Amino acid sequence: MGKLALAAKITHVPSMYLSEMDGPHKGCRQAAIDGHIEIGRRCRELGVDTIVVFDTHWLVNSGYHVNCRPHFKGVYTSNELPHFIKNMPFEYDGNPELGKLIAQAATDADVFTRAHDSTTLEIEYGTLVPMRYMNQDRHFKVVSVAALCTVHDLADSATLGKALRKAIEEKYDGTVAILASGSLSHRFAQNRHAEAFLHKLWSPFLETMDRSVIEMWKNGDWKTFCEMLPEYAAKCHGEGNMHDTAMLLGALGWDHYTGKAEIVTPYFGSSGTGQINAILPVL
Numbered sequence: 001m002g003k004l005a006l007a008a009k010i011t012h013v014p015s016m017y018l019s020e021m022d023g024p025h026k027g028c029r030q031a032a033i034d035g036h037i038e039i040g041r042r043c044r045e046l047g048v049d050t051i052v053v054f055d056t057h058w059l060v061n062s063g064y065h066v067n068c069r070p071h072f073k074g075v076y077t078s079n080e081l082p083h084f085i086k087n088m089p090f091e092y093d094g095n096p097e098l099g100k101l102i103a104q105a106a107t108d109a110d111v112f113t114r115a116h117d118s119t120t121l122e123i124e125y126g127t128l129v130p131m132r133y134m135n136q137d138r139h140f141k142v143v144s145v146a147a148l149c150t151v152h153d154l155a156d157s158a159t160l161g162k163a164l165r166k167a168i169e170e171k172y173d174g175t176v177a178i179l180a181s182g183s184l185s186h187r188f189a190q191n192r193h194a195e196a197f198l199h200k201l202w203s204p205f206l207e208t209m210d211r212s213v214i215e216m217w218k219n220g221d222w223k224t225f226c227e228m229l230p231e232y233a234a235k236c237h238g239e240g241n242m243h244d245t246a247m248l249l250g251a252l253g254w255d256h257y258t259g260k261a262e263i264v265t266p267y268f269g270s271s272g273t274g275q276i277n278a279i280l281p282v283l
Contacts (some may be wrong), residue, residue, distance in 0.1 A: 002172035004165050004282050005046040007252055008039055009180045009245060011265070011275040012057070012129040014084035015198065028199070033133050035265030035277035039179075040134030042279070049174045050095045050141040051134065052102070052164065054247045055126035056182035058069035058146040064106060064113035064160055067121050067144040068099020078125055089144030090128050095141040096171055102143070105167035106160045113160065126181040140177075147182065147244040154230055157243040161250025178251055184210040185236040189272035202272035209236050210267065210274040217261035217278060226255040239273070252280060259283050 011032050019029035043051065057080075058067070071090045078085040096117035103115035127144045135142065149157060161178075168176050185206040189197035201207040209232065216225045225232075225247060233242035249257060259279075265277035 001170060001219050002168040003175045004251065005048050005175045006039070006043055006177040006279065007282050008177075008264075008279045009248060009250055010036065010039065010130055010277050011183065011270075012181045013270045013273070013275055014078060014125065014129070014265045015270055016082045016090060016129055017085045018067065025198070030272070030276065031268070032265050034279060036130050036133035038264055039277065039279065043134065043177045044139065046109045046177075047175045048140060048177045049063040050098055050143060050176050051131070052098070052143045052145060052176060052178045053127040054147040054178070054182075054244035055124050055131065055144050055252045055274070056147045056244050057124035057126035058144060059148040059150065060146040061150050064111060064149070064152070064156075065146040066099045066103050066113060067094075067119070067123055068096045068115050068117045069094045069119060069121070070096055070117065072123055072142065074122060074123065076128055085125055088128065090130070090131070092131055092135060092138055092142045095143050098141075098174070098176070099143045101167040101171045102145070102164045105163040105171070109158045109159050109163040111156045111217075113161065130179060130181060145247065147180070147247060148240040148243075149243040152243060154233070154241070154243065154246040157246035158250030158254050161247035161252075162254070164247070178248060180248035181192065182239040182242065182244040184213060184238075184274035184276060186239035186273045187237040194271060196271045197269070199269055200272065201269040201274055206236055206274060207269070210271065214261070214263070214267055214276065217280075218263070220258050222249065222257045222259040223255045257283070
């Protein structure tokens with residue numbers, strides 16, 4: 001029935017919003033913004049009606065959760081970095097039907113997942129930042145999946161991703177894109193050094209590991225990457241324990257996936273963390 005048309009690993013750094021503002025950092029994240037615009041353009045070209053975001057800023061301490069409210073509207077200020085993202089207006093349409101199908105398919109696969117369609121639960125900036133640049137005209141419906149999973153197994157997150165694709169292809173009448181919204185390494189700079197590391201990685205070790213991973217992605221060596229993912233996520237401070245990445249790869253075939261990543265925005269450092277926009281072909 002339905003189709004998974006596009007999959008990507010994306011950045012959502014708050015300095016993208018800061019980059020819009022007049023001041024010393026204006027334009028500093030234009031490459032990342034342009035990458036989001038390009039991903040949005042490709043989604044339109046592919047006929048995507050809904051974007052599902054695996055959001056590493058939505059923290060959950062039990063179970064798996066899908067925010068599929070019919071409508072999202074508000075003004076957002078980050079409690080984490082209120083000097084970066086403040087008073088950012090947003091408005092998007094949700095997709096309760098798809099959210100419920102995803103939750104049911106994951107639950108049927110023995111990964112209990114709740115869909116929240118009748119709720120005051122808001123979306124986090126791991127979803128809001130990319131939607132700002134991909135979806136300003138509300139062309140796409142939006143579904144957000146919690147991916148800052150504190151007590152969860154990466155294998156379960158991969159199963160959720162696999163179930164999501166099954167739900168789309170067998171139950172949903174439409175075309176979907178999925179975005180893993182989170183960094184590679186995610187070691188923030190120490191407070192006193194934050195400004196000096198605005199455009200840098202925290203350490204040579206983390207940058208070396210990230211660049212090695214990117215080469216695996218470009219070469220399609222997903223077997224090696226999936227095997228090392230738990231240790232990489234732990235030792236390189238993976239954002240959200242990299243559950244977003246596990247969900248993404250679960251939908252694509254996990255260690256049997258053979259696609260080669262297309263780098264849309266080259267790797268860059270941001271406040272100590274490693275960031276990228278990369279499209280993973282849907283095979």
